[in-house]
Amino acid sequence: MDLILCHRGTDFDTLGAAIGLATLHWGSSVILTDDCHPSVQNFLALYDNRYPLVDSSSVNCAQIRSLFIVGTQLRDCLGKTGVWLDLPHVEQVYIYDHHVDWLADIPATFQHIEAVGATTTLIVELLQGANISLNAAEATAMALGIHLSTRSLTNEQTTPRDAHALAWLMDQSVHSGAIANYFTAGLSSPSQAGLTPDLERGGKRTPLLGGEGCFSTARGPVCGSTAPRATFTS
Template sequence: MHIATTHRNTDFDGLASIIAATLLYPGTVAVCPKNVNPNVHRFLSLHKTSFDLILAGEVKLEDVTRLIVADTNQWRRLDRVDQLRDRDDVELLLWDHHLGIGDLNPHWQCVEKIGATITLLVREIKAQQIDLTPLQATLFLLGLYEDTGQLTFSSTTPEDARAAAFLLEQGADLNIAVDFLNMAYGEVQKKVLFRLMRDAEQHEIKGKRVGIGVVHISRHVELAMVVQLYAKIVNADAVFVIFVNEGGGFFVIGRSSAPEINVNTILQRFGGGGHPGAGSATITDKQLTAGVIRQKIIAALHEVQRGGALVADMMSFPVTTVPPDAPMHEIRRIMEEEKIRGVVVEEDDRLQGIVVLWDLKKLRLTKQWNSPVKAFMNRKVTTIAPEALASEAADLMVQKNIGHLPVVQGEKVIGIVTRTDVINYLYGMLPS
């Protein structure tokens, strides 16, 4: 067995590097430490079933013959692989960008002074002409951006920038990357954020929460990160902030996480633009005031038509269902044969519960496999309607940390949304 792992409190660079290792070393399994950073945890709550990824506690160490370590050179930072330390029959490979002295003694290593470890692996991926999926490219960009401060840290090298360009060419999604990154800000930004928190208005427009603020500024300062952070703090679907320059004129920044609120479309009315999720506009018309601009933005938001894919467009069907008295060994057989991770439990066409692959791992005794599924199923099932937006399903699965979302019409289950369906939606892989 060949495994790739990284340090505890895993960041995006560590996670990206072990996933990249599975591409460079076919047959390798990525092993994720139990403790990960909060932003990585949020990412994995939605994406974990999209990768060949297991937890450290699931590894049978006696079967390991190759250990690939990424983004650390110290044994103490690894999670539950100490038994491999003194094994002469285990080949140890190291990928790292930390030049400090460590206690790993690898048989082979690639250690260089560079902005992020993932950059080193991307170099080899390019050399081997391995094509990436948009999801893989986005994760790798997350690792690169996090460790280089989005290419602004002094440790950033030209190769980091070239790697970022390659990942964008491979389909990395900047909007998704930015959403999962924690953005740093200084004292000036803190003051701007405080004013936004204190004075910005909250509006409910077509079922979406929109924050609209006006802030006076006396000098140039990086503002995009403040707007992004404000949107996260107030948990708004979209925010628009009007910055009033001391010398006259206005600068508007918009951010949106809702497909039906297109920032580009709205800010084009002011001579600006950008992307559906992010944009800006510089307004020099002296006839306008901040209040008028705010009202024009609100009017534009009310005019926006409902758009984006619906749950009905992305759900999987027909749904595999079983009765409450079906034995657990039958559930296991169905999951293995149909290659699925969850089964819906129904009785008289009414939803009773759901059992997922993780529930099967809880069975310790042989006799438990003859027990009915109703003894192990989850009875508190989160569901969604077919007319709900696909983005709502994605948000719900992240909030609840669930991998299966039955689609219910009336009392009948007509489909199911899985993490795979959400990934296809997020990365534009739904059939046209």
């Protein structure tokens, strides 16, 4: 069993990177923490059936063989799933992150850590290299990750690689309605229903504003988002 672990306070960059990795590693499952950022919770309340999400309580620990960690290098940020790192039968631990100045405390067999604006960007580049295309739901979640982590390509950590990754996602049927409406006052029930078939068919593209990330303070790591808490409403 191959599992993709998100950090506590799961933000859109972590979610997008995890969904991309699940596409790259067919058959793997994404494990979310119990304390996802509220905006991520609201997004998944509408679209979770489009992603390979699994609750940690349903995992048979004896079957875990590989762990893929996205958006953090710190064990504490994994919450209760951090204990899986100690399982003697886990063969591989992979880390994907864009925080190059952190002192990692996870013993990984492979690390892919580069100074870009979003972890999702690193995963996009792997998908491009493997010539793997995405459906609208996958591309939309990943585009949200880059948009939010880079403040729509405007923060100082943004690189040309982030822009190229986002442009590629836009060619993968990113749904502009899901992205744009996420940053409006909210969605009515009719508009939510209208987005469902659009995500399945694909759609036009549009940018959004916001910002999120996983950062450090003098008291230790903060695993979560600094994004404006715009949410869906029913």
